[in-house]
Amino acid sequence: xxxxxxxxxxxxxxxxxxxxxxxxxxxxxxxxxxxxxxxxxxxxxxxxxxxxxxxxxxxxxxxxxxxxxxxxxxxxxxxxxxxxxxxxxxxxxxxxxxxxxxxxxxxxxxxxxxxxxxxxxxxxxxxxxxxxxxxxxxxxxxxxxxxxxxxxxxxxxxxxxxxxxxxxxxxxxxxxxxxxxxxxxxxxxxxxxxxxxxxxxxxxxxxxxxxxxxxxxxxxxxxxxxxxxxxxxxxxxxxxxxxxxxxxxxxxxxxxxxxxxxxxxxxxxxxxxxxxxxxxxxxxxxxxxxxxxxxxxxxxxxxxxxxxxxxxxxxx
Amino acid sequence: xxxxxxxxxxxxxxxxxxxxxxxxxxxxxxxxxxxxxxxxxxxxxxxxxxxxxxxxxxxxxxxxxxxxxxxxxxxxxxxxxxxxxxxxxxxxxxxxxxxxxxxxxxxxxxxxxxxxxxxxxxxxxxxxxxxxxxxxxxxxxxxxxxxxxxxxxxxxxxxxxxxxxxxxxxxxxxxxxxxxxxxxxxxxxxxxxxxxxxxxxxxxxxxxxxxxxxxxxxxxxxxxxxxxxxxxxxxxxxxxxxxxxxxxxxxxxxxxxxxxxxxxxxxxxxxxxxxxxxxxxxxxxxxxxxxxxxxxxxxxxxxxxxxxxxxxxxxx
Numbered sequence: 001x002x003x004x005x006x007x008x009x010x011x012x013x014x015x016x017x018x019x020x021x022x023x024x025x026x027x028x029x030x031x032x033x034x035x036x037x038x039x040x041x042x043x044x045x046x047x048x049x050x051x052x053x054x055x056x057x058x059x060x061x062x063x064x065x066x067x068x069x070x071x072x073x074x075x076x077x078x079x080x081x082x083x084x085x086x087x088x089x090x091x092x093x094x095x096x097x098x099x100x101x102x103x104x105x106x107x108x109x110x111x112x113x114x115x116x117x118x119x120x121x122x123x124x125x126x127x128x129x130x131x132x133x134x135x136x137x138x139x140x141x142x143x144x145x146x147x148x149x150x151x152x153x154x155x156x157x158x159x160x161x162x163x164x165x166x167x168x169x170x171x172x173x174x175x176x177x178x179x180x181x182x183x184x185x186x187x188x189x190x191x192x193x194x195x196x197x198x199x200x201x202x203x204x205x206x207x208x209x210x211x212x213x214x215x216x217x218x219x220x221x222x223x224x225x226x227x228x229x230x231x232x233x234x235x236x237x238x239x240x241x242x243x244x245x246x247x248x249x250x251x252x253x254x255x256x257x258x259x260x261x262x263x264x265x266x267x268x269x270x271x272x273x274x275x276x277x278x279x280x281x282x283x284x285x286x287x288x289x290x291x292x293x294x295x296x297x298x299x300x301x302x303x304x305x306x307x308x309x310x311x312x313x314x315x316x
Numbered sequence: 317x318x319x320x321x322x323x324x325x326x327x328x329x330x331x332x333x334x335x336x337x338x339x340x341x342x343x344x345x346x347x348x349x350x351x352x353x354x355x356x357x358x359x360x361x362x363x364x365x366x367x368x369x370x371x372x373x374x375x376x377x378x379x380x381x382x383x384x385x386x387x388x389x390x391x392x393x394x395x396x397x398x399x400x401x402x403x404x405x406x407x408x409x410x411x412x413x414x415x416x417x418x419x420x421x422x423x424x425x426x427x428x429x430x431x432x433x434x435x436x437x438x439x440x441x442x443x444x445x446x447x448x449x450x451x452x453x454x455x456x457x458x459x460x461x462x463x464x465x466x467x468x469x470x471x472x473x474x475x476x477x478x479x480x481x482x483x484x485x486x487x488x489x490x491x492x493x494x495x496x497x498x499x500x501x502x503x504x505x506x507x508x509x510x511x512x513x514x515x516x517x518x519x520x521x522x523x524x525x526x527x528x529x530x531x532x533x534x535x536x537x538x539x540x541x542x543x544x545x546x547x548x549x550x551x552x553x554x555x556x557x558x559x560x561x562x563x564x565x566x567x568x569x570x571x572x573x574x575x576x577x578x579x580x581x582x583x584x585x586x587x588x589x590x591x592x593x594x595x596x597x598x599x600x601x602x603x604x605x606x607x608x609x610x611x612x613x614x615x616x617x618x619x620x621x622x623x624x625x626x627x628x629x630x631x632x
Binding site for chain 2: 019020022023024026027029030031032033035036039043044046047048049051052053054055056057058059060061091092094095096097098099102105106109112113116117121122123124125126127128129130131132135136138140142144146
């Protein structure tokens with residue numbers, strides 16, 4: 001298994017991937033808790049709690065030059081986004097932290113404190129370690145939530161609509177702007193400071209058939225929901241909600257919409273709900289489920305070929 | 317904060333240490349969950365669950381040449397030892413794993429599966445990541461237990477006896493043997509395959525005033541229990557239980573006993589209980605608590621100067 005070169009920050013989880021798939025298959029041969037859901041969901045269930053954990057690696061999920069406060073925010077926000085998709089209220093988090101240099105550590109803690117406060121999430125505990133000289137920072141956060149209706153990603157039904165909260169593609173464009181392209185600061189903010197949809201998740205969870213967060217890309221995540229549900233899904237590119245900032249930056253055509261739908265890091269909620277269901281928070285219907293399998297794209301009614309890359313996948 | 321050079325495998329936790337102490341003080345300024353116990357215990361409490369997490373770093377807590385199966389065993393065993401000290405039954409664990417090379421990964425998984433089976437502990441979930449080329453392996457395990465009487469480390473009372481399960485010093489000597497000194501394989505096994513005292517912990521927890529596991533060294537851990545309890549503790553070196561294998565290897569004098577009492581990695585239980593308390597599993601009384609503060613050592617009644625190093629501390 002080759003180690004990857006540093007690339008765009010992103011979440012990796014137990015889902016998909018060539019080498020990761022092998023590892024997952026082997027993990028499924030170990031003694032699993034029933035709440036592990038066969039390692040096929042983004043959270044585990046234990047009593048009234050749901051649990052999720054994510055590790056961020058310097059040079060893989062974030063860059064050495066990134067602001068420590070932004071890294072802290074993203075570490076918390078990406079975990080809380082998994083709780084949001086279950087409709088959970090955050091109970092607390094555990095932090096595994098590599099002590100490094102005083103300046104980075106203090107800036108990280110200040111940002112981490114701001115993020116905990118912002119999301120009303122307390123620290124439960126954790127662990128600190130020292131790293132060998134020159135080792136990249138590796139940070140792990142484990143988030144625990146409760147009172148979760150916990151809709152699975154596998155619960156979509158034929159005839160369900162596919163809906164998404166907020167707007168898609170801002171973070172992906174924000175990364176390009178952060179790396180030097182001309183563009184609005186609002187997009188960069190969406191990339192640096194994702195806002196997990198905790199309130200929306202709690203309101204939606206009791207009413208939907210399936211829900212997950214959009215972390216790796218709208219298309220790949222929708223395809224995963226369809227696959228887990230044993231259904232086909234169709235997405236109308238023209239229906240994908242784009243922010244005014246993104247439309248001004250990238251335009252409104254099929255190409256811009258494909259880029260938005262495959263960029264990832266949105267941390268919006270993707271959900272399947274019965275057609276006509278009255279949903280209590282604003283969502284945009286972008287497609288629907290039917291018997292069958294696979295992902296079909298259209299643009300205002302006309303079929304669109306699938307892009308080579310649906311999002312982040314196959315990368316351990 | 318200087319990064320440490322690779323050294324002996326050991327546990328690091330939120331306790332003590334110059335740089336770690338600064339970091340902990342800063343962490344205590346963040347929003348804490350009541351179950352965080354002000355970050356002064358080895359586990360957090362959430363509802364009926366107790367939680368603990370430990371990160372092992374290649375080159376710090378284990379060596380690149382160590383057997384992957386041993387690393388897996390130690391990763392699980394050291395976490396379960398924290399649950400044992402709370403009298404908890406393991407509910408499940410989360411694994412944060414860096415994918416690397418196929419051989420190491422498969423050997424790790426095989427050993428991890430054996431350890432999960434041995435300790436009747438199921439896998440709940442986790443995360444896999446890829447590391448940049450050349451990065452040391454960093455593994456995190458989070459263990460959750462339930463039905464825990466959860467005696468604190470701070471509950472010792474004046475007049476309590478200080479007791480320990482099993483024998484002390486085997487793992488420390490086993491490391492020396494593993495590194496090339498002549499000695500019995502039984503000691504190496506104690507080092508490579510620690511056995512957390514889960515059953516003993518569950519039996520003892522309802523009956524003791526304070527309990528913790530011995531991970532960093534008997535003396536430092538006893539001193540921590542005394543400090544947390546606001547008491548003085550006296551330990552009789554002559555009373556510390558040594559295995560026949562260790563006595564054959566290192567002798568039975570004060571020097572050998574001091575080495576055993578400061579070596580760490582024992583993963584025995586250290587507990588404070590009322591004098592005369594009927595304890596349901598074999599323990600050895602090695603000292604007692606009184607009003608005051610600090611650690612006093614004796615050897616068969618005569619005072620013994622404290623060694624410069626009580627165990628592993630101050631190292632992040």
